[in-house]
Amino acid sequence: MSNVIQASQLTLAYDNGAKEIIKDANFTIKKGEFVFITGPSGSGKSTLLKALYGQLTPTAGSLVVGGNDLAHIRRKKLQELRTHMGIIFQDYKLVNEWTVSKNVVLPLMIAGYSSEIQDTQARRLLKHVKLSEHGDKYPLELSGGEQQRVGVARALSKNPVVILADEPTGNLDDYSSNVIWDLMENACQQLDTTVLVVTHKIPTIFSLPYRHFIIESKGVYEVH
Amino acid sequence: MKFIKNHLMFILPLMAILLGVEFYLVFDRTTDSYEKTLTEGYTMLVVSKKPVKLVTFQKLNKHIISSKQIERSNIISEVAKGVSKSSSKEILAVLPYFYNLSLDSYLKTSELGEIKKDLEVDKNIKRVETFGSSYNSSYRLFAFIKFTLKIFIIFMAVVSLFLIIKQMEIWKYAHKERMQVMEIFGAPLMLRSGVLFRVAFVDAIFATIFVSGIFFYIKFYWAAQSGIDIISDNQEALFQIGDIGILFGSAIFIVIVAVYTVVFSNKGAQE
Incomplete structure (x- = not known):
């Protein structure tokens, strides 16, 4: 299996390198793997995720995602790389002035797919996340769990190489959380998508084999 | 709304x-x-001892675009009313030449003063009237x-x-x-x-x-x-x-x- 993510001596910091969050981290994640990253609050879990989608540039070392070193990537290339990623946020980050359907097909819209393909995909994905009747609604008309399912549908819409999820169930009740975990397990299993989830707690009911990294004292360590 | x-x-x-x-x-x-x-309506008056050509005026200042001589006979007819013909001729002989000069643009009064100075350099030119106050x-x-x-x-x-x-x-x-x-x-x-x-x-x-x-x-x-x-x-x-x-x-x-x-x-x- 090929490497999708590879970090070598990776250092991440804020304030122009003054505030180090992660130092000299080394890890590799292969295609189709499901990975949990846990750690105490403020340990740098979300910072690592930001770096993975290019929102934060590594201060030192390298972070290669899909063959692109994010420490030296050009803006155009980063934009292109992001179109192969599905990103899920704790606060959903849906566009509230757009309908649910339009939110779902945002990655397809960016990639320039025709409106017919977008409509077909929107219907298929909303059916997949059990929101078929909500396509014409606006995000704020949905519950938190439903909004996150829209977020998952959006992340899946372009069959991404990697899904990055930042506390995807952080704001949800147990039932909604289980629905989200199911959807992400399916994506990993059926589409062979690499899924990397930052979370406080690994779900108790989880059927897939997974890898677990913990961030502690600026280091990223694999838990066996 | x-x-x-x-x-x-x-x-x-x-x-x-x-x-x-x-x-x-x-x-x-x-x-x-x-x-x-305003520019078209404005002219300055020049009085000279001898006839002066436009080229000469233009050599003295580049803002001058035309000169029009005021007919001396018309002046004589006004000045020498009731004077005999021979006296009129005498007056005509000593009468200077009058010119209306037009300029290329609407200039400041200080620039008019400069034109006046330039014209007065010529020894033939006796007087230059810019009508500065109304112009100003x-x-x-x-x-x-x-x-x-x-x-x-x-x-x-x-x-x-x-x-x-x-x-x-x-x-x-x-x-x-x-x-x-x-x-x-x-x-x-x-x-x-x-x-x-x-x-x-x-x-x-x-x-x-x-x-x-x-x-x-x-x-x-x-x-x-x-x-x-x-x-x-x-x-x-x-x-x-x-x-x-x-x-x-x-x-x-x-x-x-x-x-x-x-x-x-x-x-x-x-x-």
Whole structure:
């Protein structure tokens, strides 16, 4: 299996390198793997995720995602790389002035797919996340769990190489959380998508084999 | 209601700037023609011992574009009324030559003084009369009107610019969420700013149409009925078709600057 993510001596910091969050981290994640990253609050879990989608540039070392070193990537290339990623946020980050359907097909819209393909995909994905009747609604008309399912549908819409999820169930009740975990397990299993989830707690009911990294004292360590 | 308010909040300051631009264009054209009238109506008087050719005057000062000799016989007929023919001839023999000199543009009184000095260098020229005081009062009034209007236009533009900046702040917050989400998913700049561009572009079209409409009305209805000579005389200068292009170009320029400022200030998702 090929490497999708590879970090070598990776250092991440804020304030122009003054505030180090992660130092000299080394890890590799292969295609189709499901990975949990846990750690105490403020340990740098979300910072690592930001770096993975290019929102934060590594201060030192390298972070290669899909063959692109994010420490030296050009803006155009980063934009292109992001179109192969599905990103899920704790606060959903849906566009509230757009309908649910339009939110779902945002990655397809960016990639320039025709409106017919977008409509077909929107219907298929909303059916997949059990929101078929909500396509014409606006995000704020949905519950938190439903909004996150829209977020998952959006992340899946372009069959991404990697899904990055930042506390995807952080704001949800147990039932909604289980629905989200199911959807992400399916994506990993059926589409062979690499899924990397930052979370406080690994779900108790989880059927897939997974890898677990913990961030502690600026280091990223694999838990066996 | 909110939709109309959002548009008006950009259209109105944009219109104020475009009105300033159009006022400037109209005023420039009107003052040009007024200046031309003043220039054409102005001549300085030169008295010389011997006949002087135009080339000689032009060698002395480049602002002189024409010279017209006042017929000496006409002067004699006025001066020597009731004088015998032989005496008239004697007067004619000693009478100097009089010239009206026209200038190429409407000059300051200090420049008129310089022309006078240049002309007096020639030993043949006995006297130069610039009629400076009457010229000066017209010039000052003209310069004052020009100055106050420019100040008014600048003031209007500055106030409008502040209103546009205010609207940009509103845009920044209204479009922030969408642009940041689109950026995270890899949307290029043009796609991220597309909605904002469309909104601003439509506003630019409306602002141009409204301002053009106002000046069309002024030109074809108000000016014709105003009874004000200077406006009636310069009706053609009030609004020209080409102005629509200038207004639209200015509006689009403002839109591009405003939208890109908003887009670039929204770069980077806040988590």
